[in-house]
Amino acid sequence: MTDPVRDTNLPDEAAAANELMRLARQIAYHNRRYHAEDAPEISDAEYDALVRRNAWLEAAFPHLIRADSPSRAVGHEVSASPLGKVTHEVRMMSLDNAYTDEEVEDFVARVRRFLALPADAPVTMTAEDKIDGLSCSLRYEHGKLVRAATRGDGQVGEDVTANVAYIKDIPQQLAARPDETLPDVFEIRGEVYMAKADFLALNAAQAEREDKVFANPRNAAAGSLRQKDASITAARPLRFLAHGWGAASSVPEDTQFAMMQRIAAWGVPVSPLLVHCGSTPDMLAHYRSIQAQRADLPYDIDGVVYKVDSLEWQRRLGFVAKAPRWGMAHKFPAERAETTLEAIDIQVGRTGKLTPVGRLAPVLVGGVTVTNVTLHNRDEIGRLGVRVGDRVVLQRAGDVIPQVVENLTRETPRDAYHFPDHCPECGSEAVAEEGEVDVRCTGGLICPAQRTERLRHFVSRAALDIEGLGEKTIAEFFALGWLESPADIYRLRKRRDDIVGREGWKDKSVDNLLAAIEAKRAPDAARLLFGLGIRHVGAVTARDLMKRFVTLPALRDAAQRAWPGEGVEGDPEARAELLSIDGVGPVVVEALGEFFHEPHNVAVWDDLLSEVSPPDFIVETRASAVAGKTVVFTGKLETMSRDEAKAQAEALGARAAGSVSPKTDLIVAGPGAGSKLKKAAELGIEVIDEAAWADIVKAAG
Numbered sequence: 001m002t003d004p005v006r007d008t009n010l011p012d013e014a015a016a017a018n019e020l021m022r023l024a025r026q027i028a029y030h031n032r033r034y035h036a037e038d039a040p041e042i043s044d045a046e047y048d049a050l051v052r053r054n055a056w057l058e059a060a061f062p063h064l065i066r067a068d069s070p071s072r073a074v075g076h077e078v079s080a081s082p083l084g085k086v087t088h089e090v091r092m093m094s095l096d097n098a099y100t101d102e103e104v105e106d107f108v109a110r111v112r113r114f115l116a117l118p119a120d121a122p123v124t125m126t127a128e129d130k131i132d133g134l135s136c137s138l139r140y141e142h143g144k145l146v147r148a149a150t151r152g153d154g155q156v157g158e159d160v161t162a163n164v165a166y167i168k169d170i171p172q173q174l175a176a177r178p179d180e181t182l183p184d185v186f187e188i189r190g191e192v193y194m195a196k197a198d199f200l201a202l203n204a205a206q207a208e209r210e211d212k213v214f215a216n217p218r219n220a221a222a223g224s225l226r227q228k229d230a231s232i233t234a235a236r237p238l239r240f241l242a243h244g245w246g247a248a249s250s251v252p253e254d255t256q257f258a259m260m261q262r263i264a265a266w267g268v269p270v271s272p273l274l275v276h277c278g279s280t281p282d283m284l285a286h287y288r289s290i291q292a293q294r295a296d297l298p299y300d301i302d303g304v305v306y307k308v309d310s311l312e313w314q315r316r317l318g319f320v321a322k323a324p325r326w327g328m329a330h331k332f333p334a335e336r337a338e339t340t341l342e343a344i345d346i347q348v349g350r351t352g353k354l355t356p357v358g359r360l361a362p363v364l365v366g367g368v369t370v371t372n373v374t375l376h377n378r379d380e381i382g383r384l385g386v387r388v389g390d391r392v393v394l395q396r397a398g399d400v401i402p403q404v405v406e407n408l409t410r411e412t413p414r415d416a417y418h419f420p421d422h423c424p425e426c427g428s429e430a431v432a433e434e435g436e437v438d439v440r441c442t443g444g445l446i447c448p449a450q451r452t453e454r455l456r457h458f459v460s461r462a463a464l465d466i467e468g469l470g471e472k473t474i475a476e477f478f479a480l481g482w483l484e485s486p487a488d489i490y491r492l493r494k495r496r497d498d499i500v501g502r503e504g505w506k507d508k509s510v511d512n513l514l515a516a517i518e519a520k521r522a523p524d525a526a527r528l529l530f531g532l533g534i535r536h537v538g539a540v541t542a543r544d545l546m547k548r549f550v551t552l553p554a555l556r557d558a559a560q561r562a563w564p565g566e567g568v569e570g571d572p573e574a575r576a577e578l579l580s581i582d583g584v585g586p587v588v589v590e591a592l593g594e595f596f597h598e599p600h601n602v603a604v605w606d607d608l609l610s611e612v613s614p615p616d617f618i619v620e621t622r623a624s625a626v627a628g629k630t631v632v633f634t635g636k637l638e639t640m641s642r643d644e645a646k647a648q649a650e651a652l653g654a655r656a657a658g659s660v661s662p663k664t665d666l667i668v669a670g671p672g673a674g675s676k677l678k679k680a681a682e683l684g685i686e687v688i689d690e691a692a693w694a695d696i697v698k699a700a701g
Contacts, residue, residue: 010060011057011353011355011376011438012349012351012353012438012535013061013064013351013535013536013537013538014349014350014351014353014457014533014535015349015350015351015353015355016057016060016061016064017061017064017457017462017538017539018349018350018453018457019053019057020054020057020058020061020064020065020066020069021066021460021461021462023050023053023054023057023070024054024066024068024069024070026050027047027050027051027054027070028068028070030042030047030050031070048097048331049402050070051070051071051097052097052099054069054070054071055071055096058071061538062540062583063537063538063539063540063541063542063544063583064538064539064540065539065540066461066462066539067461067462067539068461068462071322084158084159085152085156085157085158085159086147086149086152086156086157086158086159087155087156088137088149088152088154088155088156088157088246088247089187089246089247090187090246090247091154091155092135092137092151092152092154092157092189092246093154093319093322093323093324094154094322094323095305095323095324095327095328095329096323096327096328096329097303097328097329097330097331098328098329098330098331099330099331099333101284103330104280104283104284104287104306104328104330105280107306107328108123108125108280108283110325111123111308111313111317111325111326113641114316114317114325114641114644115313115316115317115641115644116637116640116641116644122278122279123308124255124276124277124278124308124309124310125276125277125283125306125307125308125309126256126257126260126274126275126276126277126306126307126309127274127275127277127282127283127286127287127304127305127306128243128270128271128273128274128275128304128305129271129273129290129297129301129303129304129305130301130302130303130304130305130329130331131191131193131241131243131271131299131300131301132191132193132216132217132218132299132300132301132302133191133192133193133194133217133218133221133241133299133300134150134151134191134192134193134218134221134222134225134226135150135151135189135190135191135192136148136149136150136151136160136164136189136190136191136192136225136240137149137150137151137157137187137188137189137246138164138170138187138188138189138190138268139185139186139187139247140174140182140183140185140186140187140188141184141185142182142184143173143174143176143182143266144172144173144174145161145164145170145171145172145173146161147159147161148160148161148163148164148170149161150225150226154322158226160225160226162230163225163226163227163230163233164192164225164240165230166230166233166234166238167192167233167238167239167240168239169239169240169241169268169269170240170268171266171267171268174186174266174267174268175265175266175267176266177265182266183248183249183250183251183252184249184250185247185248185249186245186247186248186249186250187245187246187247187248188242188245188263188268189242189243189244189245189246190240190241190242190243190244190268190270191240191241191243192221192222192225192238192239192240193217193218193221193238193239193240193241193299193300194217194218194220194221194224194236194237194238194239194299195217195237195239195298195299196217196298196299196300197298198217198237199214199216199217199220201237202214202220202236202237203220216300217299217300218300220236221238224236224238225238239269239299240268240269241269241270241271242260242263242264242268242269242270243260243270243271243305244256244260244307245259245263251311253311254310254311254312255309255310255311256307256308256309256310256311256314257274257276257309259311260274273286273290273293276309277306283306283330286304287304287330290304291304291332294332302331302332303329303330303331303332304329304330305327305328305329305330306327306328306329306330307326307327308326308327313326314326316640316644318647336393336394336395336405337363337364337370337393337394338363338391338392338393338394338408339360339361339362339363339370339391339392339394340360340361340389340390340391340392341358341359341360341386341387341388341389341390341391341392341404342359342360342361342388342389343358343359343388344356344357344358344359344375344381344386344388344417345357345359346420346424348423348424348425348441348447348449348450348453349449349450349453350450350453350454350456350457350533351440351450351533351535352423352430352440352441352442352447352449352450353438353439353440354378354419354420354423354424354430354438354439354440354441355374355375355376355377356374356375356376356377356378356380356381356419357372357373357374357375358372358373358374358375358386358392358404359371359372360372360373360392360394363394370394370402372402373394373402373403373404374402374403375404377437377438377439378419378432378437378438378439379437381417381419384404384406384407384410385407385410385416386404386407386417387414387415387416387417388417389409389414390407390408390409390410390412390414391407391408391409392404392406392407392408393405393406393407393408419439420439421439423441423442423447423449425441425447425448425449426441426447426448426449428441428442428447429441429442430442448478451478451484452471452474452475452478454533455474455478455483455486455489456471456474457531457533458486458489458531458532458533459474459489459531460531462527462530462539463527463528463530463531464520464523464527464528464531465520465527466489466516466517466520467512467513467516468509468512468513468516469489469513469516469517473513476502477492482495482498485604485607485608486531486532486604486608487604487607487608487610487611489517490517490521490611490612491611492513492514492517493514493517493518496510496514499513520612521611521612521613522612522613522614522615523612523614524614524617525546525551525552525614525615525616525617526539526542526543526545526546526617527539527542528552528608528612528614529542529545529546529552529555530542532595532604532605532608534591534592534595535591535595536587536588536591537588537591537592540583541583541584541588544581544582544583544584545578545581545584546617547581547617548577548581549617550616550617550618551614551616551617552609552614555592556596556605557574558574558577558578559574559578559589559592559593559595559596560593560596560597561574562574562575562577562578562589562592562593563575563589563590563592563593563594563597564593564597570593575589578592580659580661580663582655582657582658624652624653624654624696624699624700625652625696625699625700626649626652626653626654626665626666626696627652627653627654628653628654629654629655629665629666630654630655630657630663630664630665630666631649631654631655631656631657631664631665631666631667631668632656632657632658632659632660632664632666632667632668632676633645633646633649633656633667633668633670634660634667634668634669634670634673634674634676634677635669635670635671635672635673635674635676635677636670636671636672637668637670637690638670638671638690639690639694640690645668645693648693648697652696652697652700654666659676660676660679660680660683660685661683662683664680664683664685665685665686666685666686666687666688667680667685667686667687667688668687668688668689668690668692668693669687669688669689670689670690
């Protein structure tokens with residue numbers, strides 16, 4: 001069985017960029033429905049599937065990570081709320097998810113590597129059930145509850161102080177021992193939830209009054225807590241379990257487990273299933289124990305949470321994007337269902353890739369009705385042996401977006417599905433290049449699907465971000481012959497009167513569109529480069545290229561010199577300069593070379609640059625001694641791992657490179673540095689030791 005999260009049949013870069021764009025929009029929409037409106041349209045399992053697919057694609061194509069990536073967001077922005085807003089002193093993070101034993105083992109191994117621990121060194125964790133509730137932060141000052149807030153987007157939440165006064169699990173005053181002085185400030189964080197029995201009773205009462213019936217206990221808890229009228233909250237049976245803390249003037253314990261016991265001693269309930277785990281097998285055993293108890297627990301859970309027990313290790317491990325390196329949520333398995341494959345349609349993407357999409361008899365999987373499923377490519381259809389009319393097994397939950405995992409009627413006599421050898425959009429031949437699994441239309445820009453998709457990509461949020469040029473408008477203007485290349489967008493001002501005369505277009509809407517286009521006459525150079533849709537040049541790679549070359553003509557010159565043509569040796573210096581950029585390998589160099597040696601592409605490029613004037617690409621960096629510099633770590637680091645060192649460099653605005661070159665500004669050398677030190681001496685590069693690096697980090701705060 002293929003696991004799409006680890007599937008070797010990756011989409012091409014263009015398809016991945018398009019899918020990441022769709023996922024960002026989908027996840028943002030469902031975040032709003034879940035966090036801000038308490039009206040989710042999909043199950044938690046389906047939402048996890050979208051997030052996991054996004055994470056898988058970002059791991060496979062890190063240069064395509066979007067500015068609005070869901071991996072950088074927590075919850076949803078608080079807007080139009082009847083409750084006041086609260087800015088969290090310490091951001092409320094989410095947790096990365098694991099779905100298999102192997103991923104849990106990888107999590108523990110990553111902790112060891114980051115902390116530079118021996119492979120057999122014990123890593124003590126805590127493990128507890130993950131309640132499916134509403135995250136809430138309780139701020140106590142000198143032991144007195146002064147404020148309660150929902151998570152919101154992690155930075156800003158809603159003020160629910162008046163409401164939590166009616167939750168019996170939340171004390172207004174912490175209970176200190178006679179010899180104990182409570183911290184001046186201590187934020188206890190946990191989940192507001194509704195027990196299963198209370199939820200059923202509430203819904204029965206709601207139905208009897210012909211009032212709103214809640215979909216599940218989580219929705220009921222969220223809707224009950226986020227009331228402007230606290231008397232409504234008072235009438236609802238809400239509970240609270242603590243799982244951690246945020247801002248704290250002092251933390252009286254040095255381990256997660258001991259601190260949670262201290263919180264319980266203060267009178268705030270914690271999970272009765274919280275335990276110490278001294279090894280990965282212990283963690284997995286507790287996961288299975290909780291999974292076995294899941295149906296009998298008084299509240300809904302959707303997994304188990306692991307946290308590194310040592311608070312000092314937690315401090316060193318720190319955070320990435322929106323999650324701590326020291327924590328992981330181990331989610332429960334996916335659900336499956338059977339249905340019939342009623343049709344296979346072919347979609348043509350921006351780069352000409354032919355993607356088969358299965359149309360299904362509607363079926364409920366993980367609480368959501370599924371009607372479509374991607375079949376990825378020709379090889380995947382062959383592997384599954386699927387044909388129209390087959391009975392198939394779908395999986396949709398924490399593992400994946402809807403995925404065919406089994407063909408139940410594979411042996412039933414039926415004509416095999418023949419993957420098209422011609423493009424359904426333009427009729428051009430469709431072939432798979434040597435070494436590739438994807439079949440692509442060879443029509444290029446004569447294919448209307450590719451041309452319109454490329455134009456849509458050019459104006460997309462991650463590229464030029466031109467408001468008003470949506471899919472429908474591009475298709476309309478393309479059909480009229482007004483839009484055939486990116487430069488044509490900037491010539492639409494000459495067609496103002498023609499546009500106003502069309503259905504749905506008024507003076508104001510046309511002027512707004514033209515103003516949005518004119519506002520991008522001096523676009524960000526990296527966004528423009530990404531918008532051109534050069535294969536293997538994603539948003540991050542485009543930025544890295546522009547950081548090095550500053551101007552687009554300089555990049556073009558280097559690309560043309562580095563790869564003058566198939567079978568022809570390029571300028572080694574130009575090639576070396578390109579390859580010295582992190583994230584740029586031979587595939588990117590070749591893609592750039594091919595693009596700039598195709599006459600039509602050069603014509604499109606020159607035509608576009610006759611309409612726009614991108615300024616020099618200059619990146620502002622954080623203020624620190626190494627901001628904007630390239631740093632190389634070499635030798636054995638004794639107080640931190642290589643990953644931790646690189647994370648520090650990036651946090652200070654520096655670039656952590658893996659090799660020494662004339663572009664290197666600083667080398668941090670530990671024992672056994674070897675050849676890199678010799679090269680540094682030859683190039684006159686500054687070399688410091690680990691202690692000096694620690695001083696730089698400390699000075700930067």
